[in-house]
Amino acid sequence: MPMSYWRFKLRAVALLLLGRSASAEAVFDAMLARWPDDAYALSSRSYLRAQLGRRDAAIEDARHLVEAHPEHGAGAWFNLAFLLAEADRVQEAETAFRQALALDAKLDRAWYGLGLALIRQGRHDEAAEALRRNTELQPMSPYGWYQLARVHMDRRQPEEARKIIRHLQGFEPRIAAQLERETGLAS
Secondary structure, eight states, X not given: OOHHHHHHHHHHHHHHHTTOHHHHHHHHHHHHHHSTTOHHHHHHHHXXXXXXXXXXXXXXXXXXXXXXXXXXXXXXXXXXXXXHHHTTOHHHHHHHHHHHXXXXXXXXXXXXXXXXXXXXXXXXXXXXHHHHHHHHHOTTOHHHHHHXXXXXXXXXXXXXXXXXXXXXXXXXXXXXXXXHHHXXXXX
């Protein structure tokens, strides 16, 4: 990259450190005017726009990043999926989570995100499978276990939810107690 690129990048970082988000965004805009597919500028501007509450613009940048830079792989797809889910674009989020998982089937947070997207669509059987995969990959994830218990309750499987409560009592008693209160189940 030319020296001017590094000056842009340093300026953007300095502006971000000083809390001058709008000015940093302008630097990213200028970078992308010169280098339209620059991964650093796309990723940074997407993150900044999400922080500023401009989700659609953040999604646009994240989508551009995954299209222009397939080498960024599962992580970039996960970030896009997360933004889509936050924007309540659940079906698109599901597709992006699945793309992330096609690239890295061991990306536990993508299984969790997929599970949540499926829950929001009322697809509890598929959600249970996604959350099961999340808890296999991240066995100490109280949030994965919590959501899986909730799905079992939605599927009218209280005994399965009760097993999860007992399991959580061993390492996350606060979440187990919360589930007991919410479900009316005692372990």
